Amino acid sequence: MGKTLAEKVWDAHVVRKGEGEGVNAQPDLIFIDLHLVHEVTSPQAFEGLRLAGRPLRRPDLTIATEDHNTPTIDIDKPIPDPTSRTQIETLRANCKEFGVRLHSLGDKEQGIVHVVGPQLGLTQPGMTVVCGDSHTSTHGAFGALAMGIGTSEVEHVMATQTLSLKPFKTMAINVEGTLKPGVSSKDIILAVIAKIGTGGGQGYVLEYRGSAIRALSMEARMTICNMSIEAGARAGMVAPDQTTFDFVQGRPHAPEGADWDAAVEYWETLTTDEDAVFDAEVFLDADTLEPFVTWGTNPGQGVSLSQAVPDPDSFGDENEKAAARRALEYMDLEAGTPMKDIRVDTVFLGSCTNSRLEDLRAAADIIRGRVKDPNVRMMVVPGSARVRLEAEAEGLDKVFKEFGAEWRFAGCSMCLGMNPDQLAPGERCASTSNRNFEGRQGKGGRTHLVSPVVAAATAIRGTLSSPSDLEPLTQDAAA
Amino acid sequence: MEKFTTHTGIGVPLRQSNVDTDQIIPAVYLKRITRTGFEDALFAGWRKDENFILNQEPFSRGSVLVAGPDFGTGSSREHAVWALKDYGFRVVLSARFADIFRGNSGKQGLLAAVVAQDDIELIWKVLENAPGTEIHVDLESKTVECGNVVAPFQIDDYTRWRLLEGLDDIGLTLQHEEDITAYEATRPSFKPKTLPAKS
Numbered sequence: 120m121g122k123t124l125a126e127k128v129w130d131a132h133v134v135r136k137g138e139g140e141g142v143n144a145q146p147d148l149i150f151i152d153l154h155l156v157h158e159v160t161s162p163q164a165f166e167g168l169r170l171a172g173r174p175l176r177r178p179d180l181t182i183a184t185e186d187h188n189t190p191t192i193d194i195d196k197p198i199p200d201p202t203s204r205t206q207i208e209t210l211r212a213n214c215k216e217f218g219v220r221l222h223s224l225g226d227k228e229q230g231i232v233h234v235v236g237p238q239l240g241l242t243q244p245g246m247t248v249v250c251g252d253s254h255t256s257t258h259g260a261f262g263a264l265a266m267g268i269g270t271s272e273v274e275h276v277m278a279t280q281t282l283s284l285k286p287f288k289t290m291a292i293n294v295e296g297t298l299k300p301g302v303s304s305k306d307i308i309l310a311v312i313a314k315i316g317t318g319g320g321q322g323y324v325l326e327y328r329g330s331a332i333r334a335l336s337m338e339a340r341m342t343i344c345n346m347s348i349e350a351g352a353r354a355g356m357v358a359p360d361q362t363t364f365d366f367v368q369g370r371p372h373a374p375e376g377a378d379w380d381a382a383v384e385y386w387e388t389l390t391t392d393e394d395a396v397f398d399a400e401v402f403l404d405a406d407t408l409e410p411f412v413t414w415g416t417n418p419g420q421g422v423s424l425s426q427a428v429p430d431p432d433s434f435g436d437e438n439e440k441a442a443a444r445r446a447l448e449y450m451d452l453e454a455g456t457p458m459k460d461i462r463v464d465t466v467f468l469g470s471c472t473n474s475r476l477e478d479l480r481a482a483a484d485i486i487r488g489r490v491k492d493p494n495v496r497m498m499v500v501p502g503s504a505r506v507r508l509e510a511e512a513e514g515l516d517k518v519f520k521e522f523g524a525e526w527r528f529a530g531c532s533m534c535l536g537m538n539p540d541q542l543a544p545g546e547r548c549a550s551t552s553n554r555n556f557e558g559r560q561g562k563g564g565r566t567h568l569v570s571p572v573v574a575a576a577t578a579i580r581g582t583l584s585s586p587s588d589l590e591p592l593t594q595d596a597a598a
Numbered sequence: 599m600e601k602f603t604t605h606t607g608i609g610v611p612l613r614q615s616n617v618d619t620d621q622i623i624p625a626v627y628l629k630r631i632t633r634t635g636f637e638d639a640l641f642a643g644w645r646k647d648e649n650f651i652l653n654q655e656p657f658s659r660g661s662v663l664v665a666g667p668d669f670g671t672g673s674s675r676e677h678a679v680w681a682l683k684d685y686g687f688r689v690v691l692s693a694r695f696a697d698i699f700r701g702n703s704g705k706q707g708l709l710a711a712v713v714a715q716d717d718i719e720l721i722w723k724v725l726e727n728a729p730g731t732e733i734h735v736d737l738e739s740k741t742v743e744c745g746n747v748v749a750p751f752q753i754d755d756y757t758r759w760r761l762l763e764g765l766d767d768i769g770l771t772l773q774h775e776e777d778i779t780a781y782e783a784t785r786p787s788f789k790p791k792t793l794p795a796k797s
Contacts, residue, residue, distance in 0.1 A: 148771060160628075166631075179793040351696055372796055
């Protein structure tokens with residue numbers, strides 16, 4: 120029997136096979152090709168190494184950046200919040216002590232860890248990538264096996280460059296057809312999560328397949344893989360193809376010369392064999408997909424933008440009914456309200472899900488020549504300092520500023536509100552981020568997850584909107 | 599890590615599904631650089647509501663949390679496990695745990711025991727009818743007892759063994775350091791390195 124992509128990558132990284140079979144099997148020891156580090160989940164791991172007198176085994180496979188706590192304004196000044204500042208300073212001291220490459224605030228390679236890895240060409244097909252951050256699944260877009268881990272495992276990787284892991288099950292997510300204009304990869308993944316639920320992927324590595332996936336850019340594939348964790352999956356993957364190779368080639372850490380040829384020859388083998396069998400399969404029709412939006416407080420509570428807030432009693436499961444009731448209360452929504460009637464206060468364009476150049480371009484294309492709803496505040500936070508520079512080079516910053524949006528420096532920002540970028544209690548936000556949990560973007564804040572183009576259209580109309588709801592631009596305005 | 603064989607303590611019914619790690623510990627508490635002292639952070643948002651279960655006696659002294667399905671979803675923050683442990687919890691019962699949370703629990707000696715939802719419902723009733731009822735958890739026999747309810751639980755054998763023995767993962771892995779070194783020698787030259795830095 121053939122192998123799936125996930126199984127191929129797994130098998131290529133087995134340092135030591137666990138003894139035993141089935142449920143009694145010991146975990147395999149898996150080698151880790153790349154360890155990404157940031158300030159929040161690493162201090163206790165570095166401290167663990169120090170207490171045990173252990174070295175960091177492979178500084179040359181480790182890279183750190185500052186992202187979760189960093190301010191997005193006044194980055195040349197000391198960080199005002201003393202606890203945030205301490206955490207950043209601790210990372211700097213630890214990286215210096217253990218010889219880890221660090222991209223600090225102000226450095227042109229600084230940014231969200233999951234934007235930085237691919238942009239430097241450090242994320243490549245067939246690798247194992249880990250980080251103390253659940254959205255590490257992002258890197259699966261390259262055909263890498265990429266997983267979020269906890270701090271104990273961060274320390275384990277630092278000390279051994281391996282992880283003890285039990286093999287995962289595999290699930291195929293087949294998306295066939297062609298996306299309509301205004302529908303993006305964010306809508307695909309929100310629809311997948313609504314379909315299989317926040318626990319539907321538990322124990323699985325998802326492989327996104329089918330013609331709609333093949334047609335996507337690398338940025339769009341990263342958006343999909345990024346949110347695999349919101350379906351409970353350990354990882355999400357897309358088989359590498361020419362789109363992947365073209366993205367990697369020429370980046371700072373991409374292989375060169377004979378190494379490039381050898382790499383591509385290997386990467387081309389990283390597809391699921393025709394006779395491989397997945398443990399589960401899911402099908403989604405891209406042709407009929409519409410822009411998607413969440414109404415509740417977990418990412419599985421979503422509907423098409425053209426639909427209404429669901430009635431909790433319409434759910435079969437008692438737990439889901441109770442969860443829906445609680446969510447509507449928190450979100451201050453009534454069943455039956457059309458999603459497009461929901462007015463927002465804030466639009467957040469950013470996060471490791473949707474903060475890459477392509478995302479900023481897509482949103483800028485919608486707002487160019489149009490006027491922002493005066494009651495809406497819009498914040499644009501590029502995923503990395505480099506994305507910001509590239510966006511400025513093509514004038515996107517001007518488009519956002521003229522529109523009345525705030526143009527910020529790179530970081531995780533309002534996705535989780537560890538820095539001052541937070542919602543006020545009761546404030547409602549259309550956000551391109553990944554989690555609509557209670558209080559995630561600020562205590563009492565209410566989050567609707569959307570794609571970048573829906574975020575842009577919403578900033579114009581003031582209510583949750585798709586680009587197709589906008590008045591066509593006159594020739595003058597478009598120019 | 600401390601060994602875990604049995605535990606007996608007051609059960610806390612948390613009638614909620616999808617308890618994500620942002621609820622277990624909000625991000626603002628993740629700025630600390632220590633591994634202990636997170637008891638005040640546990641469910642910090644919900645604890646502001648005086649009706650929240652942990653604000654009620656005797657549940658505030660509980661050590662076995664009985665939650666709805668999909669406990670520990672979302673962020674990978676191990677701080678969620680630290681906060682539960684620092685508060686005094688030794689066991690969480692749920693019909694389904696998020697993978698990363700379950701893994702983190704196993705590393706820190708917090709028992710994440712998978713109990714069928716039907717049994718969870720029965721235990722909730724016992725705890726609500728007789729607040730303060732203790733739950734007895736036996737990792738050897740993989741059973742929980744609460745009042746007249748006796749239910750089996752699931753946990754993978756490897757985690758169970760490590761908890762029973764109180765073993766440190768890194769120490770176990772470093773026993774195979776020769777295998778790691780041998781593997782490293784076979785890695786293809788095209789695999790990227792972060793050093794020296796290129797940009």
